[in-house]
Structures are given as structure tokens and as C-alpha cells.
Amino acid sequence: MSDLFERHRPMLEAAVQALRTREFWTPFPEVPSGKIYGETARSDGEAAFAALWDAPFAIPGHPEETRLGREESPFGPALGITYPAASAETLIAASQAAAEGLAEAGIEARVGVCLEALVRLNRMSFLIGNATMHTTGQAFAMAFQAGGPHAQDRGLEAVAVAYGEMTRFAGSARWEKPQGKSAPIVLEKNWAVMPTGISLAIGCNTFPTWNSYSGILASLATGNPVIVKPHPSAILPLALTVRVLREVLAEAGLPADAVLLAVDQPGAEITKTLATDPAVRLIDYTGSSGFGDWLRANASQAQIFSEEAGVNTVTIAATDDFDGMCANLAFSLALYSGQMCTAPQNIYIPRGGIETDQGPKTFDKVAAGVASAIESLLSDPARAAGVCGAIANPATLDRVQAARATGRIIRNSAPMGEGRTASPLLLALEDGDETAEQECFGPIAFLIAVADANTGITRASGIARRKGAITAALYDTDEARITRAVRAFAQAGVNLSINLTGNIFVNQSAAFSDFHVTGANPAGNASLTDTAFVASRFRRVMWRRPAAA
Amino acid sequence: MSDLFERHRPMLEAAVQALRTREFWTPFPEVPSGKIYGETARSDGEAAFAALWDAPFAIPGHPEETRLGREESPFGPALGITYPAASAETLIAASQAAAEGLAEAGIEARVGVCLEALVRLNRMSFLIGNATMHTTGQAFAMAFQAGGPHAQDRGLEAVAVAYGEMTRFAGSARWEKPQGKSAPIVLEKNWAVMPTGISLAIGCNTFPTWNSYSGILASLATGNPVIVKPHPSAILPLALTVRVLREVLAEAGLPADAVLLAVDQPGAEITKTLATDPAVRLIDYTGSSGFGDWLRANASQAQIFSEEAGVNTVTIAATDDFDGMCANLAFSLALYSGQMCTAPQNIYIPRGGIETDQGPKTFDKVAAGVASAIESLLSDPARAAGVCGAIANPATLDRVQAARATGRIIRNSAPMGEGRTASPLLLALEDGDETAEQECFGPIAFLIAVADANTGITRASGIARRKGAITAALYDTDEARITRAVRAFAQAGVNLSINLTGNIFVNQSAAFSDFHVTGANPAGNASLTDTAFVASRFRRVMWRRPAAA
Structure with a gap:
């Protein structure tokens, strides 16, 4: 059963090493190129995707009491795919039935399954990319990367952290305690890695795989059966994932039901029933703070690993590359129409x-510089579509509309061709305006006039501390002020990017190097992937006895 | 400031190594010998202890609004010691004021302080032993070991796990991402270890230092100021500890108020006020499950690390050393009059x-063998006192009295000389008797007649799963049944000791090797000391910027 482990051991060891050094590393190329993925990979992926439309999605052996699924592409059509669905009770029972087999399989068998599944998912990146595109509204290039290799990176990272932690201490020991002149006491000790219980992964609409792979794979590697509960609007990428995981589990002789899909309908969600089941001991959740609060209040039997809402900031104090700064911010604001948690x-x-x-720039000149960079970025419709994609949730368009009235419009939002789209809305506000005190998810940004740069740093770090933040950016040329800002943002528990220009953006969080979400402010308590994310998903249990003479 | 770290680095590195191998190791000798601790150590410790009686206990610079303290030795006299005391509000404010200085000191400065304090506490082991004896009722030899070197071991273990975790990943990295034919993207990344918040350590009456050092030192090493809340009956050992920690902090230029003592009176406890303060983010708690439930329901702003109640078991299936088994169990039952969580x-x-x-033994013969071994162990009054010590809490005597009526008495409990004492009460019960379904803390054991050995294993592992257990023991000669039992107890999340005879006991849990409490059953969620115990006491926060050309 550890054939898979041996096959992928070099990749695992490289991942463990990368985690330690935090240097750039990935086994999953992010470029959607036929030279890497095979000359026919693109068309094969498209064909495989087309074959799924308007049909029942098969997951062999999966509990099925009915079929559900009403996904609609943000680019237009309904997918017409239905998935096997079962009640929370049925899913919990199937998960429990799989638990012992998964636990008893041992570390290497489980880790081997996780690694093989990731490699197979990587080969399917064009299909996953299409599935991600038409459930999230991401443009294809981004859907390929974020839904495919970057999500696989996060999954592999979690497996590597889990493997490192499970093997951190000896699995057995000869314990020899001196007794002065008498013979020593000698015990044989052994430790088993025992999983915690059923794990529930609650996915989100915008990054169904990227935000869920860490939890799914950390739980599976540590022996906990996983119930994957996708957002009703973004089922397909996770259904494909579940199917691959079940295939590999079964091939390795492990129970396929160690990974289950929990599909439901808007208005008849089974999330709360699943989350409060006494057998569910781990919950990975990405979504609103409101539902996060509900989970904390009601699912107290489970450990909750969350990514929730926050208010990400940029503080512009000074720059020695005004055009580069504006272009960089324009891309960060336009990318996937601001629907990134970052x-x-x-x-x-x-x-x-x-x-x-370029000399001194007034507030309005800075605002105009950013707006103009957005215009330039989106001037070509094909490129605009490729950057902005479509809007996942119709409520986001309502939010854009409502926001228009809340400030002075620097740049208006507009539709951009195919599907449900909206380009960035830029509004000017005065410091202290309550409008900017909440997350306004979508292509909405506030340019806030503050007294001076220090006030900007204070405001930006303060809102991170109070409301949560996943990213913060700073443009400055004063090293003393940068040093003070580094400290202020660290104390607010938010990762800070300084003076980014060119082809690297504050939105980007790279597996094996960047810890995504710090866990140190209200934007979430889980960090991808630190040790705390995996260490309590299992426990060590010992048996000891006198050593044989 | 890292002089202390450099001075103790070899000890730290040896501790980290011992954690990995889980082999026997300690820098703190457990034998209360003048050859080790200095020829006058015993008399010096006694004199230092005598000097503390009937006097105000000084903690220089500690917040003091009043003086409190009414400890009484379980061996008789009132200690007459008063401690500086302040309201929860005052303590929280002082702790908050110390937080930034502790956080900014950095990993090595804090770890150095922890190591130096442990070494100083080790030198004071005779004083700590006396203080432990006269607050807990432990006989001196045990009070020396459990209150002194064994507690110091647990503290050092926590520091070593925390240090290992804080330094597990690189603190800075040069991240270079290839861009095909273009120049790579190169970022400098840095990570700061940011503490979680104020840490509250709620001590217990029976093992004030052993059960508290792990949490106190894990929090301090990771940068969280600690408020130490001793049990009102066992303040002195922790007051001595707090004083030493504050001394070393101050000498190292760190804020002494990073460690505070929270003394209160029975009937006017400030524990709930402290535990629910929004600034308190970490709680280490040893005590009843009832108060554990209260903390979980009310202190939801904090992470809780607990050791609570459980029902520890022995299953006697067979033995090839009947006398050795009975003698071993007799000691485990008599030691500190059953007031060990183990x-x-x-x-x-x-x-x-x-x-x-010795051939087949009936139930009654086995019971008689254990009872007779207890008689033999306690036949010499001086040895009996040295094994059993005294009863910490008068309620335990009431529990013994009430228990007498609940089963067939195999061996009666009796007082044994100086102080509040009670020898082990052995009662025979039938399988299914509800009496044995709860923890009956103190010198009370139930010999329960079950259908057969397998039923015994089922009952013992079952109650561990349902009610919690910290230890389980098995005596058996059937290797197939032992293998099945190993699995059953592992699934119940309880550490199992098999066929212990001689000078090693199920009660004993050795730092650096045995994880104390697994966290996998209701007896507690914290394991001393696994990575989960330290990993969420801090967070990593990054700043990144383009690398200088």
C-alpha cells in the first residue's frame, strides 16, 4: 500500500524542504502550456468539460438518495449537471463506516494516496480550469492557475506539513532509566497516530479548490474521513476532486467513502446539520464572518479552521516609481473583479x-493615476475579460450599484462584454467615513484621504486589527517609516507587501512560502499552512511495556 | 540579552533531541540527595521554608492592592503566609503593559529567561519540595520530585517544543520565481513570531507546579504574558515560581510583569473574571470537568488547554508474576492516597x-492479593506516611466515607498518623454498577467483576472513551489479546501500560518521552507536550518586498 508513497517520496521530501526554507518551489507548473501538460491537453480538457454538461456526474459507489445541482456559469449558461446527493445522516454514517479503515491504513498509505491524487489532479488541470472558470467566473488563465496548480500546491503543502508533524517524534522508543547501582528500568514504548474524527470542508463560491484543498488533504493525511460540502454554485471543481480522491483510495485498498461529497440546494442547505453532528470534530470553513460566528456558537464539538471576511488595505506614503505603482495596483484591483480574499x-x-x-502628486493626481492605469489595463476588451473575468454572485453587482452613492466617484464600474461583469469602481472618501469600515466584497475600492502617511499606517493597521485583513500593502520611500509600519502591521497580525511593482501582486500568496491568513486577526484563525493547522487533527496514543530481556 | 540563551543552549539542544527520540533524558536529577544538590541543600531548603511561615511573601514590584492567603498544611498547621494580591482589572492592565516588551524581546531572549529560571528553580528544589508537601499533602520525597525536578522537566519540555516550533521554518527567505526568458521575480521575505495575547494558568491543589509549568513556560517562551492563578490552597509553590521568573525577566531587561500572581480567597475567586476578559486569549487549566465546561461555554474568546477528570482503569486478564503485579498495583493505589490524575x-x-x-486465582483471591500487598506496603508507619502522604482536600475524606456504603469492602480505608490521611479503600462491585461510572477522586478503587478478560478490556476502553481517562493498565499473558487491547485503548485515546512490575508504575509520566494526557478523550484536550500545545500560542506574520538589486 505504500507503493504510492515510495513513488512520490522525492516530491514529498522536496516539499518538506521548501517549507523549511520558504524559497520558491512547486512541482505543478502554473503555465497552461501544451509543452508542459501535453500538446492536446487544452483541447482534451475542453472536450472533457463539454462532455460533463447537461448530464449526471458519476461518482462510483457514492451514497445517492437523489440528484441535485443547479450550477450556472457566470459567463451565461446553466451547466445542467446533477450530482449524487444524500442526507446529512446518510453521509455521516458512510463517513463513520470508512473511519477505521482510513485510520488503520497508517501514515504512509494515506500520504501516498494524497500525493497520487494531487498528481492526477494536476494532469487534469485544463478540465479543472474550465470547471473553475464556469463556476466562479474567473477568466480561464486564472481559473487554470488558481483552480489547478496553485490549489494543488496548497494541497501538497498541507500534506507535507501533516507528514512532517506525524513523523516529528519517534514512533517507538527504548526508554532506559538508570537506577543507581540497580539494573535500569527499561520500557518499550510505541505511539500510534490516532485521527480526531470526521472532518467537514465547507467550500466557497470563488475559490472552490484553492481554499479547500489544504483542509481536505490535511485531514485525509492525518486519517480523518472528509465530507466535502461545496458552495451550491461551485460544485463541479470539488466533485472532480472528490472523484479522483475516491478512485485513488479504492485503488490503494482504502475505503472510498473516506471522501464524500455533500451537495445541497440553495434554501435547503445541509451545512448546519452536518456541522453540528457530534461525530464531526474538524471543520474547515471559508466564507462570511456571520456564518463563522454561527459555527463557533453552535458547532462547539468541533475544532474550526476558518478564513472569513476582512478589509485589505494599501497605504500610499511615497513612491519612486509612480507609474509602476499605479499599474501594479490597477492589476490588483481589476484581477477577478476584486473577488479575491486578498x-x-x-x-x-x-x-x-x-x-x-515624478515630483509631488496631490491626492487627486494619485487617484487619477490609479484610475488611468485601470483604463489602460482594460482598454483591450479581450485583455479586460482575461483579467476581470465575471462576477460569481449577482449580489455583488447589487453591492457595486449601492456603493456608487457612498462616495465621490473617481472611476465608475461598467459591464465588459460576455457574462455577468463589472470593472472596478473607485470612490474617494474622507478619513473616518463609515463606508470603508466594512468589507465590500467585489470590484469596489475606496481612496481615503488621510492627514498624512503615518495616519494612513495607523488606519490601515487599525482596521486589520479590528475587522481583520488578509493582506496589506505599503508604498513608501522612507526606511524609518517603513520599519515602523512593519511593526504596526505585524502587531495587527497582517502580512505586508512593500513597494510591489511589476509582475508580482499583493493578492498573490504562494504555497510553501507565504502563510496565507495569519490567524492573528479576525479575518480567520487558520493559517495555510502552519503547524497549528495540522497538529490538532490527530493525537498520539502510547502503549508501553517492560522491554524483553 | 541572549547571554542566557547561549549559556543554556546545550541543555536546550539536548532537550530537543530527547523529544525526538523519546528516550530517557533529564537535566534535573530526581534524587533528593546532598551529593547532587549540595551537602547543605536539605537543611537550607528547610530553613528557607521555615523562614516563609507566618510572614508576608515578598514579590518585588508586583501589583499589590491587598494581601491574601490562608493556606493550611494537610499535615496540620496553617502556613500563615500572605501574598500580594490585586483585582483582575489591575492584573490584566499590568499584563497588557508588559506584553509589548515581552513580544519585542525575541525568541532567544525569552527562551533564555525560561531556561535560566528553570535552572534556578532546580537549585531551589528542596524549598519547592517543602512548599509542595505542605500545600498538597504529598510526602516529602514525592513533593521534591513532582514539585521540583519532574515539574522542571515538564517546563523544559514545553520550552523545547516551543523553541522547536518557533524556529521550524526560516525566519527570512529570498524568494526567486522564474519568469521564463524574463528576469525572475525576487522578493525578500521576513517573518515575525507574534504572540497571541494574555495567558492565564489556572493551577490545581494537588500538583501546583507539575501541572502548571508546561502552560506557563510554553506561553512565556512564545511571548505571551502569563497570569498565574494558583488554587487558593496551594499558592506557595507557584508564588516561588513567579518570583523566580520575575527576577530573571528583570535581570534580562524584560518586564517583570510578564509573569503575575493572581491570589484570591475561597468564596471570592477572581478566576471567572480573569478567564472571560477579552484580553485573555490562552487558558491552561487543570481541574474539574464542571469548571472546564464553564470555561468552554463562557471563555470562548480564549483557546483552552485542559486536563480534567477521568476514570483510569486496570484490566487484569492474566499474569506470570502475581506477586509482582499485586505489589505494583498496591503502590499505584497507595501513592499520594490516589490523588494523582494518573x-x-x-x-x-x-x-x-x-x-x-501461582496457578488459577479466583476473583476474591486476586482482590485479596492486591489488598494484602497494600497491607504489606503500609505495614511500617513511616513508610506508609512516605507513600501515602496526606489528603489535600477535606472533601476527599467525605468521599471515602460515602464510598464505603457503595460496595463490598475488600479493604477498608483508615487514617495513618500525622495530618489528614486515609489509606486506600478497595470495594468489590459487579459489572454495570453505576458507582464506578464516575471519577471518585482519592484513595478509592473498585474491583469490578466482569464476565471475562475481553469484557474487561471492552469496559475499560469504553469508559475511557465516554468519561475520559489519562492512564490504563493491562496485565495479560496472551499476546493476541494484548494486540487487540492495544488497538482498543488506542481507539479510546488512552495511554496503556502493560504488565508493569517492579519500580515503574502506571501513575508515572516522564517528560520528554510520555505525552501526558492524549487529548483524544474527555480527560483533557491538551497533551504535554505535543506540538498542538504550543503551535497556536503564536502566529507568523510576514513582510515582503522586492529584493535589493
Whole structure:
């Protein structure tokens, strides 16, 4: 059963090493190229995707009491795919029945299954990319990367952290305690890794695989059966994932029901029933803070690993590359129409303007620079569509509409061709405006006039501490102020990107290097992937006895 | 400031190594010998202890609004010691004021302080032993070991696990992402270890230092200021500890108020006020499940690390050393009059008897063998006092009295000389008797007649799963049945000791090797000391920027 483990051991060892050094590493190329994935990979992926439309999605052996599924592509059509569905009770029972087999399989067998499944998912990245595109609204290039290799990276990272932790201490020991002149006491000790219980992964609409793979794979590697509960609008990427995991489990002689899909309908969700079942001991959740609060209050039998809402910020204090800064921010704001948990929202700019390589710039000039960079980025419709994609949830368009009235419009939002789309809305606000005190999810950014750069840093770090934040960015040329800002943002528990220009963006969080979400502010308590994310998913239990003479 | 770290680095590295191998190791000798601790150590410790009686206990610079303290030795006299005391509000404010200095000190400065304090506490082991003896009722030899070197071991273990975790991943990295034919993207990344918040350590009456050092030192090493809340009957050992920690903090230039003592009076406890303060983010708790439930329901702002109640078991299936088994169990039952969280309570014996090296033994013969071994162990009054010590809490005597009526008395409990004492009460019960379904803390054990050995294993593992257990013991000669039992107890999440005879006991849990409490059953969610115990006491926060050319 550890054939798979041996096959993928070099990749695992490289991942463990990368985790330690935090240097760039990935086994899953992010470029959607036929040279890497095979000359026919693109068309094969498209064909495989087309074959899924308007048909029942098969998951062999999966509990099935009915079929559900009403996904609609944000680019237009209904997918017409139905999935096997069962009640929470049936799913819990199937999961429990699989638990012992998964636990008894041992570390290497489980880790081997996880690694093989990730490699197979990687080969399917074009199909996963299409499935991600038409459930989330991401443009294809991003859907390929975020839904495919980058999600696989996060999954592998979690497996590597889990493997490192499960094997951190000896599995057996000869314990020899001196007794002065008498013979020593000698015990044989052995430790078993015992899983915690059923694990529930609650997915989100915008990043169904990227945000869920860490929890799914950390739980599976540590021996906990997983029930995957996708967002009703983004089932397909996780259904494909579940199917692959079950295939590999079965091939390895492990119970396929160690991974189950929990499909439901809007208005008849089974999430709460699943989350409060006494057998569910681990919950990975990505979504609103409101439902996060509900889980904390009601699912107290489970450990909860969450990513929730926050207000990401940019503080513009000064720059020696004004054009580069504006272009970089334009991309960060436009990418997937601001529907990333890492997208900036509040941009603090001194009311009196800033120093730049082009001389002093007033607040309005800075605002105009960002707006103009967005215009330039989106001037070609094909490129605009490729950057912005479509809007996943119709409520986001309502939010854009409502936001228009809340500030001075610097740049208006507009539709952009195919599907449900909206380009970035930029609004100018005065410091203290309550509008900017909440997350306004979607292509909405506030340019906030503050007294000076220090005030901007105070506002940006303060809102991270109070409301949560996953990212913060700073543009500055004053090293002393940068040092103070580093400390302020660290104390607010938010990762800070300084002076990014060119092809690297505050939105981007790279597996094996960047811990995604720190766990140190209200934007979430889980960090992808630190040791705390895996260490309590299992326990060590010992048996000891006198050593044979 | 890292002088202390450098001074103690070899000890730290040896501890980290011992954690990995789980082999026997300690830098703190457990033998209360003048050859080790200095020829005058014993008399010096006694004199230092005598000097503390009937006087105010000084903690220089500690917040003091009043003086409190009414400890009484279980061996008789009132200690007459008062401690500086302050309201929860004052303590929280002082702790918050110390937080930034502790956080900014950095890993090595804090770890150095922890190591130096442990070494100083080790030198004070005779004083700590006396203080432990006269607050817990432990006989001196045990009070020295459990209150001194063994507690210091647990503290060092926690520091080593925390240090290992804080330094597990690189603190900085050069992240270089290839861009095909273009120049790579190169970022400098840095990570700060940011503490979680104020840590509250709620101590217990019976093992004030042993059960508290892990949490106190794990929090301090990871940068969280600690408020130490001793049990009102066992303040002195922790007051001595707090004083030493504060001394070393101050000498290292760190805020002494990073460690505070929270003394209160029975009937006017400040524990709930402290535990529910929004600034308190970590709680280490040893005590009843009832108060554990209260904390979980009311202190939801904090992570709770608990050791609570459980029902420890022995299953006697067979033995090839009947006398050795009985002698071993007699000691486990008598040691500190059953007031250890690891002491056995329910002893399952086949109704039809067992096979032994002395031929078959009926249930009553096995019971008589254990009772007789206790008589033999306690026949010499001085040795009896040295094993049993005194009863910490008068309620335990009431529990013994009430228990007498609940089963057939195999061996009666009796007082044994100086102080509040009670020798072990052994009662015979039938399988299914509800009496044995709860923890009966103190010198009370139930010999429970079950259908056969397998039923005993089922009952013992079952109660561990349902009610919690910290230890389980098994005596058996059938290797196939032992293998099945190993699995059953592992699935119940309880550490199992098999066929212990001689000078090693199920009650004993050795730092650096035995994980104390698994976290996998209701007896507690914290394991001393696994990675989960330290990993969420801090978070990593990054700042990144383009690398200088």
C-alpha cells in the first residue's frame, strides 16, 4: 500500500524542504502550456468539460438518495449537471463506516494516496480550469492557475506539513532509566497516530479548490474521513476532486467513502446539520464572518479552521516609481473583479499628496493615476475579460450599484462584454467615513484621504486589527517609516507587501512560502499552512511495556 | 540579552533531541540527595521554608492592592503566609503593559529567561519540595520530585517544543520565481513570531507546579504574558515560581510583569473574571470537568488547554508474576492516597478468576492479593506516611466515607498518623454498577467483576472513551489479546501500560518521552507536550518586498 508513497517520496521530501526554507518551489507548473501538460491537453480538457454538461456526474459507489445541482456559469449558461446527493445522516454514517479503515491504513498509505491524487489532479488541470472558470467566473488563465496548480500546491503543502508533524517524534522508543547501582528500568514504548474524527470542508463560491484543498488533504493525511460540502454554485471543481480522491483510495485498498461529497440546494442547505453532528470534530470553513460566528456558537464539538471576511488595505506614503505603482495596483484591483480574499479595498492617501519620482502628486493626481492605469489595463476588451473575468454572485453587482452613492466617484464600474461583469469602481472618501469600515466584497475600492502617511499606517493597521485583513500593502520611500509600519502591521497580525511593482501582486500568496491568513486577526484563525493547522487533527496514543530481556 | 540563551543552549539542544527520540533524558536529577544538590541543600531548603511561615511573601514590584492567603498544611498547621494580591482589572492592565516588551524581546531572549529560571528553580528544589508537601499533602520525597525536578522537566519540555516550533521554518527567505526568458521575480521575505495575547494558568491543589509549568513556560517562551492563578490552597509553590521568573525577566531587561500572581480567597475567586476578559486569549487549566465546561461555554474568546477528570482503569486478564503485579498495583493505589490524575480507579477482573504463575486465582483471591500487598506496603508507619502522604482536600475524606456504603469492602480505608490521611479503600462491585461510572477522586478503587478478560478490556476502553481517562493498565499473558487491547485503548485515546512490575508504575509520566494526557478523550484536550500545545500560542506574520538589486 505504500507503493504510492515510495513513488512520490522525492516530491514529498522536496516539499518538506521548501517549507523549511520558504524559497520558491512547486512541482505543478502554473503555465497552461501544451509543452508542459501535453500538446492536446487544452483541447482534451475542453472536450472533457463539454462532455460533463447537461448530464449526471458519476461518482462510483457514492451514497445517492437523489440528484441535485443547479450550477450556472457566470459567463451565461446553466451547466445542467446533477450530482449524487444524500442526507446529512446518510453521509455521516458512510463517513463513520470508512473511519477505521482510513485510520488503520497508517501514515504512509494515506500520504501516498494524497500525493497520487494531487498528481492526477494536476494532469487534469485544463478540465479543472474550465470547471473553475464556469463556476466562479474567473477568466480561464486564472481559473487554470488558481483552480489547478496553485490549489494543488496548497494541497501538497498541507500534506507535507501533516507528514512532517506525524513523523516529528519517534514512533517507538527504548526508554532506559538508570537506577543507581540497580539494573535500569527499561520500557518499550510505541505511539500510534490516532485521527480526531470526521472532518467537514465547507467550500466557497470563488475559490472552490484553492481554499479547500489544504483542509481536505490535511485531514485525509492525518486519517480523518472528509465530507466535502461545496458552495451550491461551485460544485463541479470539488466533485472532480472528490472523484479522483475516491478512485485513488479504492485503488490503494482504502475505503472510498473516506471522501464524500455533500451537495445541497440553495434554501435547503445541509451545512448546519452536518456541522453540528457530534461525530464531526474538524471543520474547515471559508466564507462570511456571520456564518463563522454561527459555527463557533453552535458547532462547539468541533475544532474550526476558518478564513472569513476582512478589509485589505494599501497605504500610499511615497513612491519612486509612480507609474509602476499605479499599474501594479490597477492589476490588483481589476484581477477577478476584486473577488479575491486578498484584493485591496481601502487605499489610504495623504490628503496633501505624496512625493514621487515624478515630483509631488496631490491626492487627486494619485487617484487619477490609479484610475488611468485601470483604463489602460482594460482598454483591450479581450485583455479586460482575461483579467476581470465575471462576477460569481449577482449580489455583488447589487453591492457595486449601492456603493456608487457612498462616495465621490473617481472611476465608475461598467459591464465588459460576455457574462455577468463589472470593472472596478473607485470612490474617494474622507478619513473616518463609515463606508470603508466594512468589507465590500467585489470590484469596489475606496481612496481615503488621510492627514498624512503615518495616519494612513495607523488606519490601515487599525482596521486589520479590528475587522481583520488578509493582506496589506505599503508604498513608501522612507526606511524609518517603513520599519515602523512593519511593526504596526505585524502587531495587527497582517502580512505586508512593500513597494510591489511589476509582475508580482499583493493578492498573490504562494504555497510553501507565504502563510496565507495569519490567524492573528479576525479575518480567520487558520493559517495555510502552519503547524497549528495540522497538529490538532490527530493525537498520539502510547502503549508501553517492560522491554524483553 | 541572549547571554542566557547561549549559556543554556546545550541543555536546550539536548532537550530537543530527547523529544525526538523519546528516550530517557533529564537535566534535573530526581534524587533528593546532598551529593547532587549540595551537602547543605536539605537543611537550607528547610530553613528557607521555615523562614516563609507566618510572614508576608515578598514579590518585588508586583501589583499589590491587598494581601491574601490562608493556606493550611494537610499535615496540620496553617502556613500563615500572605501574598500580594490585586483585582483582575489591575492584573490584566499590568499584563497588557508588559506584553509589548515581552513580544519585542525575541525568541532567544525569552527562551533564555525560561531556561535560566528553570535552572534556578532546580537549585531551589528542596524549598519547592517543602512548599509542595505542605500545600498538597504529598510526602516529602514525592513533593521534591513532582514539585521540583519532574515539574522542571515538564517546563523544559514545553520550552523545547516551543523553541522547536518557533524556529521550524526560516525566519527570512529570498524568494526567486522564474519568469521564463524574463528576469525572475525576487522578493525578500521576513517573518515575525507574534504572540497571541494574555495567558492565564489556572493551577490545581494537588500538583501546583507539575501541572502548571508546561502552560506557563510554553506561553512565556512564545511571548505571551502569563497570569498565574494558583488554587487558593496551594499558592506557595507557584508564588516561588513567579518570583523566580520575575527576577530573571528583570535581570534580562524584560518586564517583570510578564509573569503575575493572581491570589484570591475561597468564596471570592477572581478566576471567572480573569478567564472571560477579552484580553485573555490562552487558558491552561487543570481541574474539574464542571469548571472546564464553564470555561468552554463562557471563555470562548480564549483557546483552552485542559486536563480534567477521568476514570483510569486496570484490566487484569492474566499474569506470570502475581506477586509482582499485586505489589505494583498496591503502590499505584497507595501513592499520594490516589490523588494523582494518573491513579487507577476501576480494576476489572474476570468473575471466574485468572491464570497466574501461582496457578488459577479466583476473583476474591486476586482482590485479596492486591489488598494484602497494600497491607504489606503500609505495614511500617513511616513508610506508609512516605507513600501515602496526606489528603489535600477535606472533601476527599467525605468521599471515602460515602464510598464505603457503595460496595463490598475488600479493604477498608483508615487514617495513618500525622495530618489528614486515609489509606486506600478497595470495594468489590459487579459489572454495570453505576458507582464506578464516575471519577471518585482519592484513595478509592473498585474491583469490578466482569464476565471475562475481553469484557474487561471492552469496559475499560469504553469508559475511557465516554468519561475520559489519562492512564490504563493491562496485565495479560496472551499476546493476541494484548494486540487487540492495544488497538482498543488506542481507539479510546488512552495511554496503556502493560504488565508493569517492579519500580515503574502506571501513575508515572516522564517528560520528554510520555505525552501526558492524549487529548483524544474527555480527560483533557491538551497533551504535554505535543506540538498542538504550543503551535497556536503564536502566529507568523510576514513582510515582503522586492529584493535589493
